[in-house]
Amino acid sequence: xxxxxxxxxxxxxxxxxxxxxxxxxxxxxxxxxxxxxxxxxxxxxxxxxxxxxxxxxxxxxxxxxxxxxxxxxxxxxxxxxxxxxxxxxxxxxxxxxxxxxxxxxxxxxxxxxxxxxxxxxxxxxxxxxxxxxxxxxxxxxxxxxxxxxxxxxxxxxxxxxxxxxxxxxxxxxxxxxxxxxxxxxxxxxxxxxxxxxxxxxxxxxxxxxxxxxxxxxxxxxxxxxxxxxxxxxxxxxxxxxxxxxxxxxxxxxxxxxxxxxxxxxxxxxxxxxxxxxxxxxxxxxxxxxxxxxxxxxxxxxxxxxxxxxxxxxxxxxxxxxxxxxxxxx
Ligand code: ADP
Numbered sequence: 294x295x296x297x298x299x300x301x302x303x304x305x306x307x308x309x310x311x312x313x314x315x316x317x318x319x320x321x322x323x324x325x326x327x328x329x330x331x332x333x334x335x336x337x338x339x340x341x342x343x344x345x346x347x348x349x350x351x352x353x354x355x356x357x358x359x360x361x362x363x364x365x366x367x368x369x370x371x372x373x374x375x376x377x378x379x380x381x382x383x384x385x386x387x388x389x390x391x392x393x394x395x396x397x398x399x400x401x402x403x404x405x406x407x408x409x410x411x412x413x414x415x416x417x418x419x420x421x422x423x424x425x426x427x428x429x430x431x432x433x434x435x436x437x438x439x440x441x442x443x444x445x446x447x448x449x450x451x452x453x454x455x456x457x458x459x460x461x462x463x464x465x466x467x468x469x470x471x472x473x474x475x476x477x478x479x480x481x482x483x484x485x486x487x488x489x490x491x492x493x494x495x496x497x498x499x500x501x502x503x504x505x506x507x508x509x510x511x512x513x514x515x516x517x518x519x520x521x522x523x524x525x526x527x528x529x530x531x532x533x534x535x536x537x538x539x540x541x542x543x544x545x546x547x548x549x550x551x552x553x554x555x556x557x558x559x560x561x562x563x564x565x566x567x568x569x570x571x572x573x574x575x576x577x578x579x580x581x582x583x584x585x586x587x588x589x590x591x592x593x594x595x596x597x598x599x600x601x602x603x604x605x606x607x608x609x610x611x612x613x614x615x616x617x618x619x620x621x622x
Contacts, residue, residue, distance in 0.1 A: 295568075297371060297423040298344040299457075299560055302445050303332035303432040304384060304407040305350050305361045305375075310549070310600060311389035318397045321389045327600045328364040329386065330407070331429050331461045334550050338557025338591065338605045340369040344564060347371035347419055349445065350432075351410040357383040358406065364602060374416035381406035390547070400466060408435040412444050420445060421452035424567055425560060429461040430480045446483045455567055458484035459556050460493045481510075486517045486563065486573055488556050494520055503528060504535070516574030517563075519585070521555055521592065523548070529585045534578040538585040541593040541618050550601025551592045557605065558591030559584060590614050 308329035311321035328337075332350065339346040348370050352358030354377035361383065365372050384405030389397045402408060410432070420426065426449035432442040449456060460477045467473035474496050481487065481497055487510065491503055500506040507518045507530040518530045526540035562584030563573050576584075590611050598604035606614070 295422055295424050296345065297347050297419070298564055299336070299339050299346045299425040299427055300349055300374070300419060300423040300449075301332040301336040301339075301346060302349045302426060302428045302442060304330040305333035305348065305352055305365070306330040306384040306386050306405070306407070307357045307361065308549070308600075309385060309387045311387075314390045315392045316389050317391050318387055318389050318399055324387065325600070326360075328361050328602050329550075330384070331431070331459060331553050332427065333361065333365060334553035334601045334605065335427055335459075335556050335560075336365060336370045337368045337602050338554050339561060341605050341607045342557055342561040342591070342611070343608045344561050345371070347374060347423065349374035349416060349419065351376040351378055351381065351406045351414060353377070353381045353383040353406045354379040355382065357385070368602075374419045376410065376414045378406055378409070381409050384408075388549070396549070398463070398465070400463070402466070404435065407432065408438050410438045410441045412437065412441045415441050415445060417448055420448040420454070423449070423454055424564065425455045425457055427457040427459070427556065427560065428480065429459050430477050431461060431463060431466060433476045433480055434466055450483065455485050455563075455573070456483050457486040457488075457556070457560060459488040459552065460497070461552070462490070462493050462496065481515070484515055486559075487515050488519045488521060488552065488559065490521060490552075516572055519555070519559055519588070521552055523551070526589050527555070527585055529581060531574050531576060531581060534581060536578060536581050536585055538582065538589055539620070540589055541614075543593045543597050545596035547599045547604070548596045550604060551595045553601060554595030554605055555588045555592035558588035558611070562587050586615070586620065587611065590618070
């Protein structure tokens, strides 16, 4: 029985976000503690949109890991597959927004609990219960988390689930650019649905033309490629169609989590058809268009409040926003 919509597998971290904007991490003095980690954000995003998500991953059994579990629980995410390890420490990320609007990141992972997630800790029984498995590339960087992620992917594939991948590139976590490209491609090899930035698209394909690169990935068997472009919205490709949807105009205060909000919106949009066995690659252009508009709206709303999880909108908020802003600008 598939009583879960999406399992989000990977890292849950605590982000310490600099309270001052326009500063580097050297200059920042005060930080706000926020639950984060892309797969955890996507899980909360999906719950707010009314889907039934679960999170699978490992944190430390200390206050930071406990806060993450509580945040997911309070948001209605199934955490039965979340491991709290008394011998490990939750990953921490310190983040500031520099003057140029870029995010300055430092990760504390020496190693962090998510990196030490072992195959024997994987709640295998959860996987066949879900329609979709969503994963990223951070859990593919280090062993044993990499083997655990690949095992989950294998089980999801055997169970007939759809595989959704957001590489979520963090170059400084990889030992080299070459290993990053290999790792990003390892995740890609199993994906049905892909959300990428233009930089990731280039690293995945070696092609620096967005459209050509996306068509190349569809030729390789990916069913749906969504290229997100910040305020400009997204370019979405399926084998027989391409839709370009402009972003919504909002007063953006913090773009953290916009991509995760977008993924939550896109998966929530794909789910009704997929539950009936219709593959994303077989959607009509007229169906893809509102899915992308919806995902853009979730992404846009996520930028209007500081932090990722506090900003992720509910289904009612997205619907109300779309009544006022039916199309992107
Ligand atoms: P990521 O956070 O993964 O880098 P993007 O920055 O491309 O991803 O953002 C994902 C989506 O969120 C975009 O496709 C867009 O729909 C929305 N979005 C992001 N930034 C803005 C913005 N400043 N204004 C409106 N929408 C935005």
